[in-house]
Amino acid sequence: xxxxxxxxxxxxxxxxxxxxxxxxxxxxxxxxxxxxxxxxxxxxxxxxxxxxxxxxxxxxxxxxxxxxxxxxxxxxxxxxxxxxxxxxxxxxxxxxxxxxxxxxxxxxxxxxxxxxxxxxxxxxxxxxxxxxxxxxxxxxxxxxxxxxxxxxxxxxxxxxxxxxxxxxxxxxxxxxxxxxxxxxxxxxxxxxxxxxxxxxxxxxxxxxxxxxxxxxxxxxxxxxxxxxxxxxxxxxxxxxxxxxxxxxxxxxxxxxxxxxxxxxxxxxxxxxxxxxxxxxxxxxxxxxxxxxxxxxxxxxxxxxxxxxx
Numbered sequence: 001x002x003x004x005x006x007x008x009x010x011x012x013x014x015x016x017x018x019x020x021x022x023x024x025x026x027x028x029x030x031x032x033x034x035x036x037x038x039x040x041x042x043x044x045x046x047x048x049x050x051x052x053x054x055x056x057x058x059x060x061x062x063x064x065x066x067x068x069x070x071x072x073x074x075x076x077x078x079x080x081x082x083x084x085x086x087x088x089x090x091x092x093x094x095x096x097x098x099x100x101x102x103x104x105x106x107x108x109x110x111x112x113x114x115x116x117x118x119x120x121x122x123x124x125x126x127x128x129x130x131x132x133x134x135x136x137x138x139x140x141x142x143x144x145x146x147x148x149x150x151x152x153x154x155x156x157x158x159x160x161x162x163x164x165x166x167x168x169x170x171x172x173x174x175x176x177x178x179x180x181x182x183x184x185x186x187x188x189x190x191x192x193x194x195x196x197x198x199x200x201x202x203x204x205x206x207x208x209x210x211x212x213x214x215x216x217x218x219x220x221x222x223x224x225x226x227x228x229x230x231x232x233x234x235x236x237x238x239x240x241x242x243x244x245x246x247x248x249x250x251x252x253x254x255x256x257x258x259x260x261x262x263x264x265x266x267x268x269x270x271x272x273x274x275x276x277x278x279x280x281x282x283x284x285x286x287x288x289x290x291x292x293x294x295x296x297x298x299x300x301x302x303x304x305x306x307x308x309x
Contacts, residue, residue: 030158033117047237049237082126082183084186085183085187088186088189089133090295092139093295094280096296096308097284098308099296127183130179131182134182195273203260204257208260211252212253213253215252216248219243219247223247229242296308
């Protein structure tokens, strides 16, 4: 899936990196970032619309987006799929909508601070960490907190961070094959709650997967050959709003499957059971299941200030 957006965003990323390269970075051992270290922020309405489209796509996908450095270097990195996969591999109950919204909201605050401090990318849900959780079967929140401390430490002490940055690319690629495979299988495992003998469900599944592979393939090949997407107008922001979503396999397949699932099925109880909807009813609210407090309560008694519904 990551290759689907490369043709659209890599040129923008390279432009931003060339701009950042004009700022000399001193060769010092300790470097503490400070707000607006690369200059005053800029805002472009066209880029804002393009980023809205990218954010909408990233809500569906489970991957990292690297967006242009405009708009305070904000990233559209809201990976709903990884949230759900992590909850599943951590043996937690299905995630209530309020918990998912809370996670996306906190992530947005992190992205805002990333833009203020001028990072090259924003705060993200790491698909690799989701796969690592599945492989190690360690779902402790304490591990994440300790890892965050190490990340802060190595980001300030650049010489130590360079040791990890020097890991050969083939090793990283091999780990990606494992981690992304685990997260992908976590999503596919949710199909067990549907009645796969139902022909409507078979049609929705097969048609959405096929179109999810075909349409982005056309958009990506068109972009690779012509240097621009099928939608090519004078407004780049409008081009990105159309080309970026339809270049994503996950977005096309997921959106089409959701549309067909809602429109083709009836509203009776038998149909809901075939779709597996009855299994999720008790998890629509945080308070309907007693185990929600165990899995999704915030540390340091922060639930008093950020209650879940």
